[in-house]
Amino acid sequence: MIVDIKIDPRIDTISMPENLKVGLMIANARKACNGKCDDDFAGFAFGQSPFHVPESLANALARNANKGHYSEAEGIPELREAVADFNKRHFRLNVDSSRIIIGPGTKDLIFTVFSMISGSVIIPTPSWIGYYPQLKLLGKQYHPYKLRSKYDFKIQPDELDDYLAKLAHEKTQHLLIINNPHNPTGQVYSKEELSEVVKVCRRHDTLILADEIYALSTYNVENFTSLGLLYPEGAFITNGLSKDRSAGGYRLGSCILPSCDSEKLFNDFSKIAATVYTNVSTPTQYAAVEVYRTNEKIDEYLKITREIHRMMGWYFSKEFNKLEGVVATKPKGGFYFYADFNQLKEKLNKKGIMNSNELGQFLLSHPYHVAMVTGDTLMLSPDDYGARIAFVDYNGKEAFERYKANPPKSEYEEIEFVKNNAPMMINGIDSLKAFIEFLEK
Numbered sequence: 001m002i003v004d005i006k007i008d009p010r011i012d013t014i015s016m017p018e019n020l021k022v023g024l025m026i027a028n029a030r031k032a033c034n035g036k037c038d039d040d041f042a043g044f045a046f047g048q049s050p051f052h053v054p055e056s057l058a059n060a061l062a063r064n065a066n067k068g069h070y071s072e073a074e075g076i077p078e079l080r081e082a083v084a085d086f087n088k089r090h091f092r093l094n095v096d097s098s099r100i101i102i103g104p105g106t107k108d109l110i111f112t113v114f115s116m117i118s119g120s121v122i123i124p125t126p127s128w129i130g131y132y133p134q135l136k137l138l139g140k141q142y143h144p145y146k147l148r149s150k151y152d153f154k155i156q157p158d159e160l161d162d163y164l165a166k167l168a169h170e171k172t173q174h175l176l177i178i179n180n181p182h183n184p185t186g187q188v189y190s191k192e193e194l195s196e197v198v199k200v201c202r203r204h205d206t207l208i209l210a211d212e213i214y215a216l217s218t219y220n221v222e223n224f225t226s227l228g229l230l231y232p233e234g235a236f237i238t239n240g241l242s243k244d245r246s247a248g249g250y251r252l253g254s255c256i257l258p259s260c261d262s263e264k265l266f267n268d269f270s271k272i273a274a275t276v277y278t279n280v281s282t283p284t285q286y287a288a289v290e291v292y293r294t295n296e297k298i299d300e301y302l303k304i305t306r307e308i309h310r311m312m313g314w315y316f317s318k319e320f321n322k323l324e325g326v327v328a329t330k331p332k333g334g335f336y337f338y339a340d341f342n343q344l345k346e347k348l349n350k351k352g353i354m355n356s357n358e359l360g361q362f363l364l365s366h367p368y369h370v371a372m373v374t375g376d377t378l379m380l381s382p383d384d385y386g387a388r389i390a391f392v393d394y395n396g397k398e399a400f401e402r403y404k405a406n407p408p409k410s411e412y413e414e415i416e417f418v419k420n421n422a423p424m425m426i427n428g429i430d431s432l433k434a435f436i437e438f439l440e441k
C-alpha cells in the first residue's frame, strides 16, 4: 500500500511565487468585504495590468470560440505572420515568420529556452521573480550578476567583460538575461548601451535571452530598441499579450529565435511544444491575430495605457523618494520601480526587522497593510533591504475612460488624476509614512 508519495527533491527548491500569494490574499480579503473594506491593503506586490482586455480582442475570442481543433505546435501561420508584421511595425525588425514560435505566455517560452539551451544562465539582480525558480526546477546552473544603483541598475560592458572572462573556465555556453524595460527597476537601455553589451556578448559567444515583455509600455516608446535589431544571430526575443494588451490570462506569447541555426532551433522548439502542451488554445491564437495586425484602436489603447503607467509611476516613485531614508528609481517603462530601504537598516534592526524578507512581512501585517515584493524573490542578499513596487492597484478601465474623456494637460492635472484614480495606493503612502515614524520612535 502506498503511504508516502516520494516527490522529486527539486520541487522543494521552489515555492509559490510571493507576488501571486500576496495578490491572491488581497483579492480574497477584498472579496470578503465586498469591496468596502475598512482596513484595506495597498497592493504594491502584484504586477498585473490594471486595464481591460481590448474590446477587439475579446470580441475576436468570442467569434473564434468554435475553433476546437488542435493547431500547429509552433502556432497558426496567420498569427506567426501577424507577429512578424507587428515586430516590423513597432521595432523595425525584419524577421521572417519561420523564426517565430507562439507559446502559452512568455513564462513558458522562457522555460523552454532554459530547458533546451545547454550551459549556464546569468541573471542580473534584482531580477524578475520568474527566472530563478525555473532554473531551480530544471536543476540548471545559474550565476547572479549584481546590478548597481550607481549605474542605474544597468549591465556595464566592462564589468560584463570581466565577469564572462571569469566564467570561461566552465567551458560551457552562457545565456545572459536582459529584461528591458526592467522589472523591477523600470529602467530602459538606450540603443548605444545595448550595442556595447552586445559587443561583449559577441566577444564571448554568449547568447542573450531578451525579455521584452514591457517593450510597448516604454513611456517614450521611440527610445526602445529591441535586441533583435542589434543581435539577431544570438538573441531569443520574448514578448506577448500579457502586459501592453492586458491579457495575461489569455496565456499567449511569442519568441523570435536567433537567426543563427534557426531551423534546428525551430524544430527543437516545436518538438518540445508538441510534447509538453500540444498547442496554445486555438481560439486564443485566432483572436490574437486581431491585436497583432495594424489596428488604430489598439494603437490608441497602447498610447493611453502607457501614459497612465507613466503618470502613476512618476507620482509614486516621487512619493517614495520623499520618505526619509528611502531611495526609489524613476521608471522609464513598465509598471514597477525599485525602492531601496538600506539607509534605514539600523533602525529596522532595532525594531527586530533583520532582513529584507522580514521587512516585507512587517509591512504586510497590521496596522500597515502594505504589500510589496522583497528579498529572496528578487534574488537580493538577505542584508539588502530592497523592494519591488508595482503601481497598478487601481481600476484601470475607469482610469482609461477618464483619461480618454479628459487627458491631463499639466503636471498639476496629472497629480490630480493619480489622486482621483488610485486611492488605495495613496493610502499605502500614508501607511508607509506611519511606518517611517514608527522607526523613529
Ligand SMILES: Cc1ncc(COP(=O)(O)O)c(C=O)c1O
Residues within 6 Å of the ligand: 047, 104, 105, 106, 107, 108, 128, 130, 179, 183, 211, 213, 239, 240, 241, 242, 248, 252, 253
Ligand atoms: C519581466 C517579465 N517577464 C515575463 C513575464 C511573464 O509574462 P507572461 O508569461 O504572462 O507572458 C512577466 C510577468 O510578470 C514579467 O514581469
